[in-house]
Amino acid sequence: MSSDALRTQVEAYLEHLSVERRLSANTTENYRRDLMAMIDWMAETGIVRFADIDGERLRGFIAGEHRRGLSPKSLQRRLSALRSFFRHQLKRGSLAANPAQGLRAPKAPRKLPQILDPDEMTQLVEVPTDAPLGLRDRAMLELLYSSGLRVSELCALRWRDLDLAEALVRVNGKGGKMRIVPVGSHALTALTEWKTDQRAAIESPVFPGRAGKPITARAVQLRLRQLAQQQGIWKRVHPHLLRHSFASHVLESSGDLRGVQELLGHADIATTQIYTHLDFQRLAKVYDDAHPRAKRRSKA
The missing domain is CATH 1.10.443.10 (Intergrase catalytic core)
Incomplete structure (x- = not known):
């Protein structure tokens, strides 16, 4: 399956988020960014179908994003987008399992609240x-x-x-x-x-x-x-x-x-x-x- 075909599936899912689930434009755009990053990674590694992604490969993708400098908070959001997308594909019968299920991003350091002295x-x-x-x-x-x-x-x-x-x-x-x-x-x-x-x-x-x-x-x-x-x-x-x-x-x-x-x-x-x-x-x-x-x- 070509990257264009994969992107078409992602766009159909994004339309589902926007029209049926009525998510905000900002949230939908964040999902688009995260899912397109996965498609770029698939093209680089020779993965041609979503069904070919397993938990181990997806863990490697997240680890690579972490090494590239993506923050734990951004990685958590990215994994959330992937879990949601694969869950949707699973319901449609396109996948046999959700490869993102159970994966966890590195913990973000707890940010202490600012105060006035x-x-x-x-x-x-x-x-x-x-x-x-x-x-x-x-x-x-x-x-x-x-x-x-x-x-x-x-x-x-x-x-x-x-x-x-x-x-x-x-x-x-x-x-x-x-x-x-x-x-x-x-x-x-x-x-x-x-x-x-x-x-x-x-x-x-x-x-x-x-x-x-x-x-x-x-x-x-x-x-x-x-x-x-x-x-x-x-x-x-x-x-x-x-x-x-x-x-x-x-x-x-x-x-x-x-x-x-x-x-x-x-x-x-x-x-x-x-x-x-x-x-x-x-x-x-x-x-x-x-x-x-x-x-x-x-x-x-």
């Missing part, structure tokens, strides 16, 4: 409150960092979820899992000023967007980017960066990994089970002792 974090959150929406922006930034919230959790908050007297926020996390998280003193001050300015009802969103509906995650992302540049921070600032910074700073100061993960509200059941014995008082102490902006005001 405490000085950068202070520089970011201390936005001027006399600017338009300044009180809102300050409260939003302080709460994201103070309590390590996900952006979806921040957007969903209503004033009923905040107990400013007790410095707590009730968060509806992933999978509908509720958790209670401390709120630091700087965030409390900013939220109190924002609430007073809004004269907000208890059922109102803490951070309203258009027509009084909760602000969108996209709006928060764009605003954070603008505020970071305004404050002279040129890293790529986004809501999850503040969550990473929260976790890193508390963990660095406390050394209490279990407490930090409980505060973050990890959804993994195995992780959750490990931390169920931790009571909230201990978590609050971990938070108060460790968070750079969480020192509570003494009660009269």
Whole structure:
């Protein structure tokens, strides 16, 4: 079978992805690139049919791509494309087995999340409150960092979820899992000023967007980017960066990994089970002792 015939089969599969499975143009183009690379390799090695490829030969192809400098992440994507293509051919009766089944790419090194250091974090959150929406922006930034919230959790908050007297926020996390998280003193001050300015009802969103509906995650992302540049921070600032910074700073100061993960509200059941014995008082102490902006005001 000629390379042109092989390419025709690949194009038919790509049309299936685009029309029947409705994959995005970008995803389909990535599949095309990966599958055409395989066809080029077949031409170089004298393989004329997809049915002639076995697991050993395909492993050699992946190893060659790795030696050529393809990253583990790209190799993983390439293998995913090959598995999907061969699975489709198998269903059509063109193959007796999927040669990519069971093959694994080299593991990609785990990329550590970028964070802002405490000085950068202070520089970011201390936005001027006399600017338009300044009180809102300050409260939003302080709460994201103070309590390590996900952006979806921040957007969903209503004033009923905040107990400013007790410095707590009730968060509806992933999978509908509720958790209670401390709120630091700087965030409390900013939220109190924002609430007073809004004269907000208890059922109102803490951070309203258009027509009084909760602000969108996209709006928060764009605003954070603008505020970071305004404050002279040129890293790529986004809501999850503040969550990473929260976790890193508390963990660095406390050394209490279990407490930090409980505060973050990890959804993994195995992780959750490990931390169920931790009571909230201990978590609050971990938070108060460790968070750079969480020192509570003494009660009269």
